[in-house]
Amino acid sequence: xxxxxxxxxxxxxxxxxxxNGYGLHVLSKGTDLYESEISxxxxxxxxxVDIEDRVTVQEVADTRTLESTLTPKWLPTVQPLYxxxxxxxxxxxxxxxAQESFDMEEVERVxxxxxxxxxxxxxxxxxLLLLNTSDDYTxxxxxxxxxxxxxxxxWMGYPIEDALAIGKxxxxxxxxxxxxxxxxxxxxxxxxxxxxxIIKQHPEFGHNIIANSIDEKYAAIGxxxxxxxNDGSGYPHGLISSEIHPVAKIIAVVDIYxxxxxxxxxxxxxxxxxxxxxxxxxxxxxxxAETTHTFIKHMIPNFIGKRIELETGETGMxxxxxxxxxxxxxxxxxxxxxxxTIERQYEIKQVFL
Numbered sequence: 324x325x326x327x328x329x330x331x332x333x334x335x336x337x338x339x340x341x342x343n344g345y346g347l348h349v350l351s352k353g354t355d356l357y358e359s360e361i362s363x364x365x366x367x368x369x370x371x372v373d374i375e376d377r378v379t380v381q382e383v384a385d386t387r388t389l390e391s392t393l394t395p396k397w398l399p400t401v402q403p404l405y406x407x408x409x410x411x412x413x414x415x416x417x418x419x420x421a422q423e424s425f426d427m428e429e430v431e432r433v434x435x436x437x438x439x440x441x442x443x444x445x446x447x448x449x450x451l452l453l454l455n456t457s458d459d460y461t462x463x464x465x466x467x468x469x470x471x472x473x474x475x476x477x478w479m480g481y482p483i484e485d486a487l488a489i490g491k492x493x494x495x496x497x498x499x500x501x502x503x504x505x506x507x508x509x510x511x512x513x514x515x516x517x518x519x520x521i522i523k524q525h526p527e528f529g530h531n532i533i534a535n536s537i538d539e540k541y542a543a544i545g546x547x548x549x550x551x552x553n554d555g556s557g558y559p560h561g562l563i564s565s566e567i568h569p570v571a572k573i574i575a576v577v578d579i580y581x582x583x584x585x586x587x588x589x590x591x592x593x594x595x596x597x598x599x600x601x602x603x604x605x606x607x608x609x610x611x612a613e614t615t616h617t618f619i620k621h622m623i624p625n626f627i628g629k630r631i632e633l634e635t636g637e638t639g640m641x642x643x644x645x646x647x648x649x650x651x652x653x654x655x656x657x658x659x660x661x662x663x664t665i666e667r668q669y670e671i672k673q674v675f676l
Contacts, residue, residue: 325371328364329660331356335374343367359627362643365653365660401450404437408466412494416462419501419532427537430491437466438473438490447474447625461500461508464581469494471577472545478621479573479614485541489570492545496574499529499546523558526550541570549574552609564611572611576602576618579610596626596674600650623649630675641674 334355341350341364349367354360356374364372411433418425472493476486500508503525507518514522529546533539548571551557553564583598599619606615623644631654632638639656650671651663663669
């Protein structure tokens with residue numbers, strides 16, 4: 324049966340190969356249609372497709388829906404590596420407290436298997452949410468920043484060897500906090516000026532600890548400069564854009580992202596799309612624009628297939644994202660499609676993950 328793409332139902336199956344107006348093959352016969360496949364049809368401006376009878380397809384769709392709620396295939400492999408990395412960073416951190424140095428072999432032993440498995444999973448949004456644990460914020464944050472630094476480095480075009488080194492730099496970026504008391508690090512209320520002055524020393528502490536422990540081209544400078552900001556408002560040295568190392572710019576972006584999505588004693592966990600909007604705002608003054616926009620551009624497609632709530636209270640699903648208007652995707656609500664780049668009266672209130 325031939326249907327318009329706007330009338331497709333999740334779980335429909337193509338009964339014939341599908342080609343765009345230029346004769347390019349887009350989807351094969353037998354393909355089950357979900358959000359990403361329907362999005363591709365829209366991208367190729369295909370209006371009608373042939374699908375199998377829906378009575379038989381529905382049984383398959385029901386099965387696929389059940390499968391989609393089960394544990395992802397990668398989780399049993401990656402989760403132990405992630406949790407082991409958190410535990411190992413606690414050991415590294417403890418070593419830095421006592422000796423102001425650490426064993427890099429211990430870092431590489433736990434980080435490299437984790438990063439190698441990250442190459443197989445690109446839905447970073449779901450990855451971090453499913454792996455999230457109740458472990459101490461400092462340790463989990465460091466592992467997340469390491470993972471995200473690795474991803475962002477690959478998105479910025481770094482070769483894998485360099486991306487792995489940048490991931491390790493992200494993993495170690497906060498090691499200087501080992502020299503700051505737990506009372507200050509975990510204080511639930513606002514820091515005093517004196518306490519914040521102590522916190523602002525951790526990049527230099529981290530640089531010294533790393534320099535005393537290893538000879539890595541990115542780790543020490545990443546720790547030293549990850550709180551510097553393009554407009555000179557950062558610390559510890561108030562550098563401006565041209566003076567900040569590109570790797571420190573990568574770590575700065577993902578450090579803020581990880582901090583904002585985490586639920587800490589003094590803040591509620593924020594909606595992930597809201598966090599990306601905030602990063603986008605920061606990119607015009609504080610953060611490097613190219614680095615930040617690259618991160619957002621690669622994170623946004625991970626929201627395809629996620630449920631959303633509009634400001635109107637209506638709920639639906641993201642079907643396709645826009646390459647330049649990051650926060651105005653194509654959504655589907657009750658069988659109709661709404662392009663937020665055109666129908667600008669609609670705003671997304673929340674994304675459910």
